[in-house]
Amino acid sequence: MKTLNIASIPGDGVGKEIMPEAIRVLEKVAQVHGGLQFKFEEFPYSCDYYLKHGAMMPEDGMDRLSQFDSVFLGAVGDASKVPDHISLWGLLLKIRQEFQQEINIRPAKLLKGINSKLADPKDFDIVVVRENSEGEYSSIGGRIFHDDNEIAIQNNVFSKRATKQAMNIAFDLASKRKGLVTSATKSNGIFHAMPFWDEIFEEISEKHPNIKSESKHIDALAAYFITHPHELDVVVGSNLFGDILSDVGAAIMGSIGVAPSANLNLNGKYPSMFEPVHGSAPDIVGKGIANPIGQIWTAKMLLEFNGEANIAEHLLKVIEAVTADGYQTPDLGGKYKMTEVTDEIIKRLGQ
Amino acid sequence: MKTLNIASIPGDGVGKEIMPEAIRVLEKVAQVHGGLQFKFEEFPYSCDYYLKHGAMMPEDGMDRLSQFDSVFLGAVGDASKVPDHISLWGLLLKIRQEFQQEINIRPAKLLKGINSKLADPKDFDIVVVRENSEGEYSSIGGRIFHDDNEIAIQNNVFSKRATKQAMNIAFDLASKRKGLVTSATKSNGIFHAMPFWDEIFEEISEKHPNIKSESKHIDALAAYFITHPHELDVVVGSNLFGDILSDVGAAIMGSIGVAPSANLNLNGKYPSMFEPVHGSAPDIVGKGIANPIGQIWTAKMLLEFNGEANIAEHLLKVIEAVTADGYQTPDLGGKYKMTEVTDEIIKRLGQ
Ligand SMILES: CC(C)[C@H](C(=O)O)[C@@H](O)C(=O)O
Ligand SMILES: CC(C)[C@H](C(=O)O)[C@@H](O)C(=O)O
Numbered sequence: 001m002k003t004l005n006i007a008s009i010p011g012d013g014v015g016k017e018i019m020p021e022a023i024r025v026l027e028k029v030a031q032v033h034g035g036l037q038f039k040f041e042e043f044p045y046s047c048d049y050y051l052k053h054g055a056m057m058p059e060d061g062m063d064r065l066s067q068f069d070s071v072f073l074g075a076v077g078d079a080s081k082v083p084d085h086i087s088l089w090g091l092l093l094k095i096r097q098e099f100q101q102e103i104n105i106r107p108a109k110l111l112k113g114i115n116s117k118l119a120d121p122k123d124f125d126i127v128v129v130r131e132n133s134e135g136e137y138s139s140i141g142g143r144i145f146h147d148d149n150e151i152a153i154q155n156n157v158f159s160k161r162a163t164k165q166a167m168n169i170a171f172d173l174a175s176k177r178k179g180l181v182t183s184a185t186k187s188n189g190i191f192h193a194m195p196f197w198d199e200i201f202e203e204i205s206e207k208h209p210n211i212k213s214e215s216k217h218i219d220a221l222a223a224y225f226i227t228h229p230h231e232l233d234v235v236v237g238s239n240l241f242g243d244i245l246s247d248v249g250a251a252i253m254g255s256i257g258v259a260p261s262a263n264l265n266l267n268g269k270y271p272s273m274f275e276p277v278h279g280s281a282p283d284i285v286g287k288g289i290a291n292p293i294g295q296i297w298t299a300k301m302l303l304e305f306n307g308e309a310n311i312a313e314h315l316l317k318v319i320e321a322v323t324a325d326g327y328q329t330p331d332l333g334g335k336y337k338m339t340e341v342t343d344e345i346i347k348r349l350g351q
Numbered sequence: 352m353k354t355l356n357i358a359s360i361p362g363d364g365v366g367k368e369i370m371p372e373a374i375r376v377l378e379k380v381a382q383v384h385g386g387l388q389f390k391f392e393e394f395p396y397s398c399d400y401y402l403k404h405g406a407m408m409p410e411d412g413m414d415r416l417s418q419f420d421s422v423f424l425g426a427v428g429d430a431s432k433v434p435d436h437i438s439l440w441g442l443l444l445k446i447r448q449e450f451q452q453e454i455n456i457r458p459a460k461l462l463k464g465i466n467s468k469l470a471d472p473k474d475f476d477i478v479v480v481r482e483n484s485e486g487e488y489s490s491i492g493g494r495i496f497h498d499d500n501e502i503a504i505q506n507n508v509f510s511k512r513a514t515k516q517a518m519n520i521a522f523d524l525a526s527k528r529k530g531l532v533t534s535a536t537k538s539n540g541i542f543h544a545m546p547f548w549d550e551i552f553e554e555i556s557e558k559h560p561n562i563k564s565e566s567k568h569i570d571a572l573a574a575y576f577i578t579h580p581h582e583l584d585v586v587v588g589s590n591l592f593g594d595i596l597s598d599v600g601a602a603i604m605g606s607i608g609v610a611p612s613a614n615l616n617l618n619g620k621y622p623s624m625f626e627p628v629h630g631s632a633p634d635i636v637g638k639g640i641a642n643p644i645g646q647i648w649t650a651k652m653l654l655e656f657n658g659e660a661n662i663a664e665h666l667l668k669v670i671e672a673v674t675a676d677g678y679q680t681p682d683l684g685g686k687y688k689m690t691e692v693t694d695e696i697i698k699r700l701g702q
Contacts (some may be wrong), residue, residue, distance in 0.1 A: 077539055084539035084568075085546050093540070117577050119470045141507075141543035148515070154507040154544035155492075160499050188428055188435035189444070189594065192492035193505035195436050217435075219594045220630065222573060223602035226468050243540065243570045244595060251574035279571065 002036050004306055007068040007271070009043045011091070012081075013280025014290035015074025021292040021342040022072070022299045025315070028346045029303070033311050041068070045091055047081040056082075056090030062098055066270055070302055071095060073275035074295065078282055089139065092275075096132055099270035101263035102162055103169055104130035104242060105301070106277060108229075108249025108259065111293075113324035114332055116254050124229035126249055127173055130242025131166040132263055134159060135193070137239045158193045158238070160200060165266070167204040170236035174211050177233050181205070183215045184237035184245060197238065222248050250277050255331040257291030260298040262305055274302040288337045291329040293319060296345060318348045353387050355657055358419040358622070360394045362442075363432075364631025365641040366425025367397075372693040373423070373646040376666070379697045380654070384662050392419070396442055398432040407433075407441030413449055417621055421653055422446060424626035425646065429633055440490065443626075447483055450621035452614035453513055454520055455481035455593060456652070457628060459580075459600025459610065462644075464675035465683055467605050475580035477600055478524055481593025482517040483614055485510060486544070488590045509544045509589070511551060516617070518555040521587035525562050528584050532556070534566045535588035535596060548589065573599050601628050606682040608642030611649035613656055625653040639688045642680040644670060647696060669699045 006026075010019035023040060030036045043065070045057040056076075065071055076092045077084050095101070106128040110116055140155040167183070174181045183201045187194035198215060205213040216224060218241045224232070225248045237245055250259035259277035276294030284290055297319060304312035327344045328334025357377075361370035374391060381387045394416070396408040407427075416422055427443045428435050446452070457479040461467055491506035518534070525532045534552045538545035549566060556564040567575060569592045575583070576599045588596055601610035610628035627645030635641060648670060655663035678695045679685025 083546065085542055088539040089542065115470065117470055119466065119468055137540050137542075139542045143543065143547065148511050150511040150547075152509045152543050152547035154509070154541060156505040156507065158503045158505070160501040164499070186591070186594075188439040189488050189591065190505060191436055191440065191488075191490045192494065192503045195434065196494065196501075196503035217630075219598035220607070222595050223598040223607055226577065226599065226602040227606075240537070240540065243537075244573050247570035247574040248577065248599070251577040255578075256571070256574055279568075 003039055004036070004070065005039045005068045006041075006070050006072050006302070007043055007065050008040050008072045009045050010074040011076040011280065012046045012048070012078040013075055013282045013285050015076065015280055017285070017290045017338060018276070018292045018295040019072070019074040021338060022295040024342060025296050025345055025349070026299050028349045029311060029315060032349050036308065036311070046076065047078045047087050050082045050087065050090070056087055056094075062094070065095065066099070068271050070271050070306060071273040072299070072302060073273055075276065075278060075280040078280055080282065093137060095273055096263050099265055099273065100133065100267060101265045101270070101273055102131070102133040103166060103264040103266060104132040104261055105264065106130060106242070106246035106249065106259065106261045108246065108253055110253055111258065111323045112320045113326060114254040114258070114328065116252055118226065118229070118252050121252065122230035124232065124252070126229060126232045127177070127234050128242055128246045128249060129166055129170040129173065129234060129236045130246065131162055131238050132242075133239070134162050135239035156193050158196055163197060163200045164204060167201055167236050170234045171204060171208045171211050174234040179210070180212045180214070180233040182221065182232055182235045183213070184218050184221050184235060184241040185215045186218045186241075188217060218244070221245065225249060225252060246277055255291060257329065257331045258293040258297065260294055260301050262298075262301040264305060272305055274298045288339065289330050290338045291331050292338050292342045293323070296342070315349070318345055321348060354390055355387070355421065356390045356419045357392075357421050357423050357653070358394055358416050359391050359423045360396050361425040362427040362631065363397045363399070363429040364426055364633045364636050366427065366631055368636070368641045368689060369627070369643045369646040370423070370425040372643040372689060373650045375693060376647050376696055376700070377650050379700045380662060380666060383700050387659065387662070397427065398429045398438050401433045401438065401441070407438055407445075413445070416446065417450070419622050421622050421657060422624040423650070423653060424624055426627065426629060426631040429631050431633065444488060446624055447614050450616055450624065451484065451618060452616045452621070452624055453482070453484040454517060454615040454617060455483040455612055456615065457481060457593070457597035457600065457610065457612045459597065459604055461604055462609065462674045463671045464677060465605040465609070465679065467603055469577065469580070469603050472603065473581035475583065475603070477580060477583045478528070478585050479593055479597045479600060480517055480521040480524065480585060480587045481597065482513055482589050483593075484590070485513050486590035507544050509547055514548060514551045515555060518552055518587055521585045522555060522559045522562050525585040526559075530561070531563045531565070531584040533572065533583055533586045534564065535569050535572050535586060535592040536566045537569045537592075539568060569595070572596065576600060576603055597628055606642060608680065608682045609644040609648065611645055611652050613649070613652040615656060623656055625649045639690065640681050641689050642682050643689050643693045644674070647693070666700070669696055672699060
């Protein structure tokens with residue numbers, strides 16, 4: 001019997017609602033497939049935790065999480081309670097950075113039965129490979145001067161090592177897919193970092209003569225997700241560009257409520273973390289209408305990157321059968337409740 | 352007789368094709384309305400100029416341009432000839448920064464008859480107010496170390512003065528429109544600059560109790576342009592965020608080929624500059640199918656910000672009548688050539 005030890009952090013807002021749904025699904029997956037079991041331990045780290053304890057997690061929080069095979073996260077952040085940069089740098093970004101989860105994988109693929117927001121979405125299937133540890137997400141910088149003279153400086157830090165790594169992963173992925181890597185750049189506007197990014201991309205491209213490669217500026221590329229998504233395959237972007245493109249990818253899928261992601265630790269020293277792309281959506285908390293698909297599709301990625309690719313594929317097929325038959329929450333134009341969508345997935349997993 | 356002295360810079364690629372079209376239109380506008388004339392002087396500053404002279408413009412280029420009422424630009428940049436960061440920082444961004452064109456205004460509004468890429472675009476009418484002089488577009492930073500240890504540092508610089516100015520303009524605009532300002536932030540991920548941006552936005556919001564205001568993270572906001580564009584009115588963003596959102600705005604309008612923009616100098620010391628949002632599109636050069644609407648709509652903004660609001664409105668009405676009747680280039684799904692679309696606009700201006 002293989003046991004996966006999972007630290008679950010429901011977090012804030014709808015995170016607390018969708019986490020139990022995804023856990024129900026994973027328990028059912030284990031039951032159906034046999035030979036696999038989950039041990040979940042829940043951690044209450046969140047904005048509410050901050051309000052009580054003055055920190056997003058205790059001093060030994062990272063140590064405790066590091067004992068698990070994976071971290072399974074709901075959603076973090078609620079600006080009405082704690083400023084976002086405090087809550088995110090104290091939990092989500094802290095885990096990504098300290099656990100060296102340097103790669104974020106984010107598929108944007110239209111599920112059957114879901115109405116894309118696009119007039120003519122064709123059959124797009126994109127994976128965004130996001131550099132996940134540096135770039136625009138740096139705490140280096142600060143402020144100077146007072147009153148109207150004040151300025152803030154933000155340092156973006158790009159390393160060749162992490163940039164290459166993200167690009168190599170993108171080319172690897174593309175070799176198993178349609179064979180195209182698109183690099184998100186902005187070398188026309190961002191003077192130092194992006195020409196650097198482009199040079200590295202060129203170097204890596206040359207090492208992969210069998211993979212097609214192209215660069216597009218982030219502004220044009222975000223537009224391209226809307227006008228030509230079916231022309232894309234693997235897209236590699238910096239921390240910020242990957243962030244933006246994966247939300248645009250979620251929107252063209254029909255709702256940010258469906259999009260999954262995997263924060264991968266590649267050196268084996270720490271757990272990876274799996275979390276949906278959407279936020280904590282305080283406005284729909286308590287209504288029972290949160291879309292559980294983002295978290296459940298994320299559970300699929302958790303299976304995939306824990307060596308259970310076949311089981312993962314089966315789960316994705318079931319998710320898609322359920323959306324195809326119209327079991328959809330209101331964000332997708334459907335009339336079903338969160339639990340009804342989950343129930344249907346669980347029912348079909350057993351069939 | 353009022354004379355507007357205009358420096359025209361066709362630039363690269365399709366810039367050279369659409370510029371004569373917009374000038375034809377402006378000449379016709381002057382003829383129809385009377386009391387107004389244009390004097391155009393053309394400047395060949397471009398990537399081709401660079402290849403000949405080793406610079407995007409001569410030493411006295413800025414001095415010469417500064418003599419005009421406005422600069423009218425086509426498109427700059429062609430990475431097959433000159434690296435983008437060289438061509439753009441040597442011309443477009445140089446003019447924006449040295450002429451203190453600190454505000455960029457970019458409408459995203461669906462023209463009649465044009466098929467949006469969105470399934471259900473409703474009737475959106477957004478103006479993006481982009482801070483245009485600082486932020487992520489800074490030449491401060493550099494590189495250190497060699498080989499795989501190399502890192503690049505990019506400094507983003509945000510001043511309270513320029514940030515406030517962009518926000519004040521956004522609130523002013525909103526007071527004449529639907530009364531909502533949405534701020535593009537990323538204070539959850541970008542540690543110093545964006546919390547600073549948010550604080551200033553809060554301060555300015557409080558001074559405008561009659562205008563509704565809200566903040567959205569750039570990733571979610573880019574998605575929101577796709578899912579809920581009709582809920583937006585004025586959007587204020589940093590240099591990079593405004594750049595990205597205005598391209599997304601162009602995409603939901605149906606084609607980047609239609610989107611206009613105005614780079615405004617507010618202190619009266621230098622000319623403003625008007626340019627379409629799209630780039631030089633080397634792939635369609637010479638085919639006669641470039642969409643002239645972006646440049647012509649930009650001519651409308653040139654009129655508007657040179658004190659000719661009524662004439663400008665008339666021109667926009669004519670543009671819209673022409674698109675409504677199906678005179679559209681292939682990027683919009685139409686079958687008309689660039690010159691045919693322009694001819695029709697000119698014909699109707701005379702009616
Ligand atoms: C060409 C490039 C530097 C420019 C920018 O990023 O400002 C363009 O994308 C724009 O939006 O005008
Ligand atoms: C919450 C925020 C810090 C985060 C990010 O920007 O990475 C989120 O948008 C995401 O995409 O996971």
